[in-house]
Amino acid sequence: MSAAEFAAAQRTRATGAGLDPHEYERVTGGLVSVDGWGEAFIRTAQQHVARAKQAASPRSAGEHYQVAARWFHIATLAPHGDQSPAATEADRAMGCALALLEPGARRVEGPAFTGWLRGPADAPATVVVVPGLDSGKEEFHTVTSALLRRGVAVFTMDGPGQGVLAATTTVRPDYHQVIGQVIDALGVDRVGLIGLSLGGYYVAESAAHEPRVAAAATVSGPFRLDWDTAPPLVRDILTRRAGGPEAARDFARRVDLSTPAPRIACPLLVVDGGRDVIPGVTNGEPLARLAPHGEYLFVPHGDHLLGNARADWLPTTADWVRGALT
Incomplete structure (x- = not known):
């Protein structure tokens, strides 16, 4: 299955999980093969973690962590490779989000x-x-x-x-x-x-x-x-x-x-x-x-x-x- 086919098959699941559809298109549109899925999604999640750490308010930080957790999770849908690091990071990011948004x-x-x-x-x-x-x-x-x-x-x-x-x-x-x-x-x-x-x-x-x-x-x-x-x-x-x-x-x-x-x-x-x-x-x-x-x-x-x-x-x-x- 090509990267484009895999991305199309996962699109409504990913957007239903809370990923911005435009960001999803940008990330998946840059994939040469499906083997790069996990790395691309983890990289995007890490960008949201960085935004959380630089946020001007706890609310904004919590929301960025929440989005990061979703990107880390969708990274685990990669058909090849070890998904456990992304799952661990999804869990950690959600914990950070809830500590700020729902103590x-x-x-x-x-x-x-x-x-x-x-x-x-x-x-x-x-x-x-x-x-x-x-x-x-x-x-x-x-x-x-x-x-x-x-x-x-x-x-x-x-x-x-x-x-x-x-x-x-x-x-x-x-x-x-x-x-x-x-x-x-x-x-x-x-x-x-x-x-x-x-x-x-x-x-x-x-x-x-x-x-x-x-x-x-x-x-x-x-x-x-x-x-x-x-x-x-x-x-x-x-x-x-x-x-x-x-x-x-x-x-x-x-x-x-x-x-x-x-x-x-x-x-x-x-x-x-x-x-x-x-x-x-x-x-x-x-x-x-x-x-x-x-x-x-x-x-x-x-x-x-x-x-x-x-x-x-x-x-x-x-x-x-x-x-x-x-």
Whole structure:
């Protein structure tokens, strides 16, 4: 895949993660090959860190750190090379941003997760934002912001094989074990979950097994994976995140919600885009149909993660999650 093709494929995801589209075009337009992706994005992130250090106010510094965290994170999408340095820098930059912009934000960690708890201490509910195969807690800021504006507390997390933990852990299909640890550490009786991409599978699997999940939403989540027909890029990413080809193949085999779906007792919203067509991936309509309290929101022109159609699903989904919990 050429650099231009890779940049086009990642464009709505990158801009949905908060990158300025014009800056994105300038950075990716200078790439000779996709091998230079990570270096170019890290260099751009470092420029925002430099601006943060020179900023005239804490607010401006925090905003520059926030932007830097997003550039560092998108650097980890590079198909080749070691992504862990960029993930570490994304984590560090987000910590600097929150220290300045939201000093009440609290780092919460456990054996299989790490993340930030944000929002009012007396919030009526807590929502956990669960990332996907090659995403992390720095990516879905628009989802987090939409939920925070609705008055709930939000925990953005990295789990096994995700974000800053990708260098030391591998993905696991029994994600409800991780969510159970998160709920224990947060010290709450119930949570809502929203999962994006593979995080949608994690959320649905958790809702089927963890009784303290009171509401769940999936966005571009797979109902089933078929390793043999998945694109090479997906197989390569999964191989890295699972720790080898056999582990990746076994993980893909276990991503199947046919049996867990009917066990989901809580309200469930499934969001799909009509242009989200990935070979080997069965989208979420069967999940919504099989879950006893499933609802389906289909956006015909939405791509993967619906970054090109945010107005068509994000406000509705944020309202739905808050309403289901409160």
